[in-house]
Amino acid sequence: MCGRYCISSAPEAIRRLFRYAEQPNFPPRYNVAPTQPMPIVRLVEGERRFALVRWGLIPAWVKDPKDVGLLINARGESVNDKPAFRYAMKRRRCLFPADGFYEWKTDARGKRAYFARRPGGGPLAFAGLWETWTGPNGEEMDTAAIVTTQANAALAQVHHRAPVIVAPEQFDLWLDSSKVDEKAATALIAPAPEGTMEVYEVSPAVNRVANDSPELIEPYSADAAAAAAPAARASAAPARKSRRREDTDQGSLF
Numbered sequence: 001m002c003g004r005y006c007i008s009s010a011p012e013a014i015r016r017l018f019r020y021a022e023q024p025n026f027p028p029r030y031n032v033a034p035t036q037p038m039p040i041v042r043l044v045e046g047e048r049r050f051a052l053v054r055w056g057l058i059p060a061w062v063k064d065p066k067d068v069g070l071l072i073n074a075r076g077e078s079v080n081d082k083p084a085f086r087y088a089m090k091r092r093r094c095l096f097p098a099d100g101f102y103e104w105k106t107d108a109r110g111k112r113a114y115f116a117r118r119p120g121g122g123p124l125a126f127a128g129l130w131e132t133w134t135g136p137n138g139e140e141m142d143t144a145a146i147v148t149t150q151a152n153a154a155l156a157q158v159h160h161r162a163p164v165i166v167a168p169e170q171f172d173l174w175l176d177s178s179k180v181d182e183k184a185a186t187a188l189i190a191p192a193p194e195g196t197m198e199v200y201e202v203s204p205a206v207n208r209v210a211n212d213s214p215e216l217i218e219p220y221s222a223d224a225a226a227a228a229a230p231a232a233r234a235s236a237a238p239a240r241k242s243r244r245r246e247d248t249d250q251g252s253l254f
Contacts, residue, residue, distance in 0.1 A: 001073045002126070002146050002163045004206065005101040006030050006115070006217055007039070009123040014097045015050075017123050017168065022050040031102075031212045034072045040128055040144050042094040043175040057145035058133040059084045065133070074129055076149040076164055076189035080182055085145070088129035089182045093174050095166060096126035096146055100217065102206055103159040103199075113206045114158045115217050116199040127164035127174055127188065152191040158199055165192040 007014070008028040015023065018041045032038050037052045057071040061083075071084055079085045100117030118124055130144040151162040166174050166188060173180050174188055203220040205211045 001148055001159070001161050002101045002103075003034065003072065005032050005096075005126075005146075005163075006099045006117075007032060007097055007123075008099045008214070008217070009097075014123050018048060018050075018095065018097060018125070018171070020048040020050045024050055028214075029212060030214060030216045031206055031209060033209045034070055038144075039097055040094040040130060041097060041125075041175070042092070042130060043177070046178075048171075048175065051142060053130060053142040053144045055144060055146075057084070057088070057129060057131055057143045058141070060087070060131050060133060062133065063136075071145050073148045073161075074145045076127075076147050076186075079129070079147060079189070080186060085129055086182075088131050089185070091177050092130045093177055093185060094128040094130045094144060095171060095174065096128045096144070096163075097123060098126055098163075099123055101126075101163060102202070103155070103162075105158045109222065112222055113202050113204055114199050115202045115206075116155055116158075116162070116197050117217075118196065119198045125166045125168070125171065127166050147189060149189050150191050152194055152197065154194065154197055155192070155199055162192065164189050165196070 006029065008030060011025055020041055026039065032055065034056050036055055038055050040051055040053055041048055042051060055072055057074070058065050058068065062068055068084070074085045079089045099121060100115055103114050103116065105112055105114060127147040128144050129147060130142060133141050133143060147164045148161050149164050151160055155162045170188055174185055200219050201221060202217060203215065206216045
């Protein structure tokens with residue numbers, strides 16, 4: 001599955017990759033979480049368009065969003081069968097601009113966070129589905145979900161599921177539902193080719209949604225951090241004593 005991801009490339013770099021008409025200026029996001037607004041690219045009257053939607057698809061036929069769970073992912077193996085996704089798969093396919101995604105692995109050492117991206121970094125595209133939900137008072141909200149599939153060998157070391165990565169030459173095949181039906185588009189739902197993604201451990205700070213900084217995607221080692229902690233505490237102790245002496249001296253001025 002995919003429960004957090006990152007969009008850190010410059011807006012112009014993302015625009016060059018997806019070739020949409022708009023020129024949005026948006027800040028980097030290092031910890032995008034469900035229910036937050038995020039960008040997608042979709043086809044409108046034959047042209048690629050940038051749009052902000054809520055992450056967490058609400059099917060158009062739902063009367064009350066509380067009646068369904070938070071649909072942030074759509075399993076690729078069943079998108080043509082599940083009532084929540086099959087109409088969107090026919091008519092409302094989209095792409096999620098991203099720079100990578102987070103996943104967690106639990107082992108004997110605890111739960112650790114990992115980041116997956118293109119080797120060396122750079123923007124990429126997740127396959128997505130979108131819908132417009134209309135509320136009881138006529139209000140409309142566009143929502144979307146990321147399509148997932150089996151992870152490739154590199155990613156499977158952390159988790160068995162991963163977003164479907166759509167290559168630039170396949171963008172139109174995924175987006176153009178007027179020319180490419182859902183059965184043909186399903187052929188794009190496959191693990192990322194080997195060698196096209198890298199994964200490495202990152203700081204547990206990503207666990208907190210409020211944290212949103214470049215440090216979240218920097219390589220991190222929990223083992224190294226644990227080993228360094230005693231030395232860091234020892235070196236910090238004299239500094240605390242020094243500050244107390246300085247505070248005492250300053251106190252005589254007041």
